[in-house]
Amino acid sequence: MRAVQLVQVGKPLEDAEVALPTIGSSEVLVRVAACGICHSDAHYRGGISAIDLLPLTLGHEVAGRIETVGEGVTHVSPNDRVYVHYLVSCGCCDFCLRGHEQFCVKGQMIGKHRDGGYAEFIRIPGRSVFVLPDEIPFKHGAIMMCSSATALHALNKARVQSGDSVAIFGFGGLGFSALQLARAFGCRETYVVELNPAKLASITEAGGIAIDATAGDPVQQIREATGGKGVDVSIELVGSAITMEQAVRCLGVFGRAALVGLTAESMSILPYTDIINKEAEIVGVSDHLAPELSALMQFARSGALRFPQDALRSVDLEAAQINAALDAVGNSTDHIRTVIVPRL
Ligand SMILES: [Zn+2]
Ligand SMILES: [Zn+2]
Numbered sequence: 001m002r003a004v005q006l007v008q009v010g011k012p013l014e015d016a017e018v019a020l021p022t023i024g025s026s027e028v029l030v031r032v033a034a035c036g037i038c039h040s041d042a043h044y045r046g047g048i049s050a051i052d053l054l055p056l057t058l059g060h061e062v063a064g065r066i067e068t069v070g071e072g073v074t075h076v077s078p079n080d081r082v083y084v085h086y087l088v089s090c091g092c093c094d095f096c097l098r099g100h101e102q103f104c105v106k107g108q109m110i111g112k113h114r115d116g117g118y119a120e121f122i123r124i125p126g127r128s129v130f131v132l133p134d135e136i137p138f139k140h141g142a143i144m145m146c147s148s149a150t151a152l153h154a155l156n157k158a159r160v161q162s163g164d165s166v167a168i169f170g171f172g173g174l175g176f177s178a179l180q181l182a183r184a185f186g187c188r189e190t191y192v193v194e195l196n197p198a199k200l201a202s203i204t205e206a207g208g209i210a211i212d213a214t215a216g217d218p219v220q221q222i223r224e225a226t227g228g229k230g231v232d233v234s235i236e237l238v239g240s241a242i243t244m245e246q247a248v249r250c251l252g253v254f255g256r257a258a259l260v261g262l263t264a265e266s267m268s269i270l271p272y273t274d275i276i277n278k279e280a281e282i283v284g285v286s287d288h289l290a291p292e293l294s295a296l297m298q299f300a301r302s303g304a305l306r307f308p309q310d311a312l313r314s315v316d317l318e319a320a321q322i323n324a325a326l327d328a329v330g331n332s333t334d335h336i337r338t339v340i341v342p343r344l
Contacts, residue, residue, distance in 0.1 A: 001018060001019075001119060001121050002015070002016070002017060002119065002120050002317055002342070003016045003017075003018045003057045003115070003118060003119035003120070003317075004016070004057070004058070004118040004119070004317060004318070004319045004322050004340075005018075005055040005057050005058070005118070006044060006045055006051060006054060006055060006056045006057075006058055007054060007055045008054070009044075009045070009046075009047040009051060009054070010045075010046065010047050011045075012319065012323040013045060013058065013118070013323055013326070014055075014319050015319040016055065016057075018057070018119070020121060021115075021121060021122075021123035022123075023068060023069075023070050023123050024070055025070040025072040025073075026070055026072045026073060026125055026126055026127070027070045027073070027123055027124060027125055027126060028066055028067075028068065028069045028070065028073055028076060028082075028123075028124060028125075028126050028129055029066075029067040029068045029069075029121055029122070030062070030064040030065065030066060030067060030082060030084060030121065030122050030124060030129060031064050031065045031066075031067045031120065031121055032059075032062055032063075032064040032117050032119060032120060032121060032122055032317075032340075032342055033063055033064040033065060033081075033138035033142075033341070033342075034062070034063050034064070034137075034138040034139045034141065034142035034143075034339050034340065034341055035059040035063075035116070035117035035118055035142055035339065035340040036059075036061030036062075036142045036143040036145070036146065036337060036338075036339050036340075037059075037061075037315075037322060037325045037326060037329060037337075037338045037339065037340060038060065038061055038146055038147075038329070039172075039173070039329050039330065040112075040146075041059070041060075041111070041326060041329075042326045042327075042329050042330055044056075044058060044111075045058070045326055049112075051112065052113070053113065056111075056112075056115065056116075057111065057115040057116050057117075057118050057119045058111045058112075058116050058118045059110070059111040059117030059118035059119070059122075059340070060086040060109055060110050060111035060112065060116050060117065060145065060146060061117070061142045061143055061144075061145040061146045062083070062084040062086070062110070062116065062117035062122060062142055062145065063082065063083045063084065063132055063138040063139075063141035063142040063145075064081075064082065064084070064117075064122070064138065065079055065080065065081055065082070066078050066079060066080045066082055067121060069126065072126070073126030075126065075131075076126065076129055076131065080131055081131065081132040081134065081138070081141075082129040082130060082131060082132055083129070083130055083132045083144070083145060083293065083297075084110070084122065084124055084128055084129055084145065085128045085129070085130070085145070085290040085293060086109055086110050086111070086116075086145055086146065087101060087102060087104070087107055087108070087109055087110075087128075087287065087290075088107065088108045088109075088110060088113075088124065088125055088128055089101040089104035089106070089107050090104055090105070090106040090107075091127060093105045099289070099291070100289075101289060102286050102287040102288070102289065103286075110122070110124065117142075117340075118317065118322065118340060119317070119342075120317065120342050128290070130293060130294065132297070133297055133300075133301055135301060136297060136300050136301065138341075139307075139312055139314070139341070140300060140307050141297075142339055143307065143312070143337050143339060144177075144293075144296050144297075144300060144305070145293075146173075147172075147173035147174045147176075147177055148177035148181070148296055148305060149292060149293060149296055150174060150260065150285070150287060150288050151174050151175075151177035151178040151181055151235075151237075152177070152181055152288065152292055152296055152299075153285055153287065153288035153289065153292055154174075154178065154235050154237075154258045154260050154285045155178065155181055155182060155185060155235070155258070156292065157258050157283045157284075157285050158233045158234075158235065158256040158257075158258040158283060159233075159256060160182065160185050160187060160232075160233050161185070161186075161232075162185060162187070163186065163188055164185075164187045164188065164231075164232035164233050165187065165188050165189045165190075165191075165226060165232050165233070166182045166187045166189070166190045166191065166231055166232065166233045166234070166235065167190075167191040167193060167211075167218075167222055167231045167233070167234040167235070167247065167250050168190065168192045168193070168208070168234075168235045168237065169193045169218075169234065169235065169236045169237055169238050169243040169246065169247050169261075170193070170194065170236070170237035170238040170243065170261065171192050171194045171196075171200075171202070171203055171208075172199075172237065173335065173337070174237045174260065175192060175194075175235075176206065176335050177305065178235050178237065179206055179207065179208045180206065180207075180299075180305050180306065181299060181304070181305060182233075183304070184299050184302075184304030184305065187233075189209055189225070189226070189231075190207070190209065191208065191209045191210075191211050191225065191231065192208040192210060192211065193211040193213050193218045193222075193243070193246070194210065194211070194212070194213065195212075195213045195214055198334065200212055202334070202335065209225065211225075217246075218246050218250070219246050219249045219250045222250040223250070226252070229252045229253075230250055230251050230252030230253075230255060230278075231250055231252060231255060232251075232252060232254070232255055232256070233255065233256050233257075233258070234247040234248070234250055234251060234255065234256075234257045234258070235247070235257075235258045235260060236257065236258070236259045236260060236261050237260050237261050238261045239260075239261025239262045239263045240263055240265065241263060241265035241266060241267040241268070243261070244257075244259055244261070244263070244267045245267050245268060245269055247259065248267075248269050248274050248275070248280070248282060249269070251274075251278060251280045252278065253278045253280075254278065254280065255278060255280045255281070256280070256281045256282075256283055257280070257281070257283065258283045258284075258285050259282065259283070259284055259285060260285045307337070310336075311334075311335050311336050311337060312336070312337055312338075312339060313325075313337070313338045313339070314338070314339050314340075314341045315338055315339075315341070316340070316341070316342070316343060317340050317341075317343070322340060325338040
């Protein structure tokens with residue numbers, strides 16, 4: 001079968017002809033219908049995130065059709081449309097048994113620790129695939145598997161409720177989904193803090209209240225907009241100490257700050273003013289869970305989570321096109337997502 005692989009870190013991905021995977025009794029073979037090209041794939045290619053296994057087929061945002069199933073798999077059948085949960089977990093360690101599979105001691109991310117979806121087929125445990133509702137296109141199913149799912153996990157971890165006010169820091173892929181999902185949860189005002197003029201302009205269109213961080217302290221702006229109260233929930237998606245501090249400082253009484261962005265910087269907050277005196281909480285968010293994905297599908301089905309037609313671009317399963325998309329992914333300000341659609 002055809003695959004596009006990372007052969008050498010720091011070099012362009014390469015077209016490869018590889019053996020069709022053979023599946024075990026608990027596994028399925030999925031014919032890839034769509035695989036999202038993600039910012040983290042550019043990091044793997046560039047050596048910013050370490051990759052141990054080479055050559056490696058990248059791709060962790062996958063939807064497709066079941067080709068074959070192992071004899072132990074009963075919940076899906078050949079030709080079923082499915083989406084693929086990207087974390088392969090063991091299902092039997094302490095973390096898995098408690099429902100915290102993102103900390104599985106043997107956890108493997110597809111397209112990072114094992115071959116992913118930049119290929120005609122992917123081999124995956126049966127327990128990692130779920131039926132994709134007919135009305136959701138493969139492309140949408142694929143791109144929801146990463147940033148939208150993690151945005152949902154962040155809102156869940158922050159225990160967001162209908163009527164809450166929310167501040168989202170950063171309007172990239174995660175922020176775009178977080179805003180739509182916050183509205184789907186029935187949140188009242190949803191503020192989105194950004195620096196980038198193009199992104200700021202698109203926030204209002206997406207139903208958020210834009211807070212221009214270049215126009216003054218965003219915490220002050222949020223306090224003024226909320227009559228001094230602050231917000232119930234904040235979601236930090238940028239990954240910088242400054243925005244993390246702001247995400248904590250903009251909270252009101254009983255506020256919850258969910259930190260999603262990655263940084264090695266230290267942050268500084270005032271324990272009494274920022275946390276104790278408000279009974280506020282800071283929550284870490286790491287990845288998402290398979291059981292959350294069905295809720296995501298419901299939001300997509302109801303139209304609460306939308307991916308405008310012009311925001312999706314398709315490329316072939318071909319190294320040159322995929323490398324070009326990976327080159328562009330870091331500078332994107334427009335929420336356009338590129339999806340690999342292998343021609344049959
Ligand atoms: Zn991704
Ligand atoms: Zn486990």
